[in-house]
Amino acid sequence: MLRDEVELQACLDVLSARPLCLVGIQAPLARLEQRESLRDDCAARMAREQLPHPAFARSYDLADIHPPMTLPFQLQPTSHQCPAEPL
Numbered sequence: 010m011l012r013d014e015v016e017l018q019a020c021l022d023v024l025s026a027r028p029l030c031l032v033g034i035q036a037p038l039a040r041l042e043q044r045e046s047l048r049d050d051c052a053a054r055m056a057r058e059q060l061p062h063p064a065f066a067r068s069y070d071l072a073d074i075h076p077p078m079t080l081p082f083q084l085q086p087t088s089h090q091c092p093a094e095p096l
Contacts (some may be wrong), residue, residue, distance in 0.1 A: 012064040017064075030070045030091045031071075032069060032072070033065075033067070033069045033073070034035070034073050035065070038060060041056035041058065041060065041076065042056050044056075
């Protein structure tokens with residue numbers, strides 16, 4: 010997650026010659042706290058503190074809200090192709 014807008018824009022600039030799709034995944038706070046408690050590299054209440062950050066409200070090309078993920082979370086391969094232009 011790139012929360013810094015300048016850093017995000019720098020990455021988008023570097024990748025601008027390639028088809029690019031920004032994907033946002035949102036989950037309820039209870040789910041985030043559950044995942045946080047299972048990780049050794051997360052401080053307690055980190056999810057609660059980070060959730061209000063503006064980066065979590067930015068516009069994405071694709072978004073999945075409250076995904077039915079299992080723990081541990083694993084991305085599954087997909088045959089879908091993201092468009093070169095935002096939707």
